[in-house]
Amino acid sequence: MKQAMGISSSDFDYLRQLIYTHSAVVLDGDKTYLAELYLQSIAESAGFATISSFIAYLQHQPFNHLHTQTIEALVTNETSFFRDTAPFEALKKSFLPELIQKRKIERSLNIWCAACSNGQEPYSIAILIREHFPLLTDWSINIIASDFSSKALNRARQGRYNQLEIKRGLSQQLRAKYFSPVDNEWQINDKIRQMVEFQQINLIHSWSALPSIDIIFLRNVLIYFDIPTKKALLGKVKEQLRVDGYLFLGSGETTFNLDESFERVQFDKSICYKLHST
Numbered sequence: 001m002k003q004a005m006g007i008s009s010s011d012f013d014y015l016r017q018l019i020y021t022h023s024a025v026v027l028d029g030d031k032t033y034l035a036e037l038y039l040q041s042i043a044e045s046a047g048f049a050t051i052s053s054f055i056a057y058l059q060h061q062p063f064n065h066l067h068t069q070t071i072e073a074l075v076t077n078e079t080s081f082f083r084d085t086a087p088f089e090a091l092k093k094s095f096l097p098e099l100i101q102k103r104k105i106e107r108s109l110n111i112w113c114a115a116c117s118n119g120q121e122p123y124s125i126a127i128l129i130r131e132h133f134p135l136l137t138d139w140s141i142n143i144i145a146s147d148f149s150s151k152a153l154n155r156a157r158q159g160r161y162n163q164l165e166i167k168r169g170l171s172q173q174l175r176a177k178y179f180s181p182v183d184n185e186w187q188i189n190d191k192i193r194q195m196v197e198f199q200q201i202n203l204i205h206s207w208s209a210l211p212s213i214d215i216i217f218l219r220n221v222l223i224y225f226d227i228p229t230k231k232a233l234l235g236k237v238k239e240q241l242r243v244d245g246y247l248f249l250g251s252g253e254t255t256f257n258l259d260e261s262f263e264r265v266q267f268d269k270s271i272c273y274k275l276h277s278t
């Protein structure tokens with residue numbers, strides 16, 4: 001039986017702490033209504049009559065799949081194809097051509113989407129490469145896409161999008177070329193899907209499985225972290241990025257006042273970052 005559900009401030013504090021410990025994401029204090037909305041169905045399908053009894057359970061049990069589901073439900077995974085347009089234009093017109101020239105002996109490029117959500121971002125890069133850089137067909141192009149959320153990664157690996165998602169950022173022409181309709185949804189073609197390697201990486205843990213990277217997309221995730229976490233992650237980016245590589249952040253994010261090893265590079269409306277040359 002459905003009862004009125006609600007989240008007390010102490011329950012919300014517990015959720016904030018749970019999410020912070022496992023992802024470093026700082027949940028806004030005014031997001032109780034969202035937490036209620038997202039947790040209601042998890043609590044119900046796990047057999048709890050109220051959100052508070054569900055949270056009491058979480059508090060007293062060892063970490064299990066319900067904690068994971070709770071965290072993944074409350075961390076924002078908003079994304080879209082070719083999000084913000086400008087970074088992808090800059091990649092196409094400036095940064096990829098430059099790096100292709102620099103890597104013409106190695107014939108290899110490593111690109112990392114460090115918080116890839118449901119996959120639209122790495123697939124946008126794969127589509128862009130296939131559309132505009134036919135000469136890379138016989139290069140080793142590694143697009144690594146990672147996220148800490150297994151729910152997001154499962155969806156990303158599947159590469160299937162609903163009508164709303166497919167319309168966000170993708171032209172009809174690209175949709176027709178790279179997706180097929182399946183059960184009222186759109187399935188990405190295998191050729192594009194196979195260009196992306198998905199890995200589960202929690203940004204606050206080790207990145208040791210990764211090679212050195214030429215282009216890092218770390219977009220729309222730093223905003224959810226506190227300053228010490230942002231600084232720590234930018235310090236790790238510095239180690240992971242090749243000396244002449246590029247870092248793309250979200251439009252509301254910057255390295256400024258956080259890590260002075262990076263300099264801003266602007267191309268048209270897009271800003272990205274590279275390491276200061278020593």
Ligand SMILES: C[S@@+](CC[C@H](N)C(=O)[O-])C[C@H]1O[C@@H](n2cnc3c(N)ncnc32)[C@H](O)[C@@H]1O
Pocket residue numbers: 022023024025075076077078079080083114115116117118121146147148149152201202203204218219220221250
């Ligand atoms: C708002 S989405 C951004 C997706 C994409 N980069 C974009 O700009 O459209 C943020 C993503 O960061 C992921 N995330 C949050 N904390 C993370 C962490 N500690 N490690 C890895 N991924 C994390 C979330 O699961 C989510 O998919």
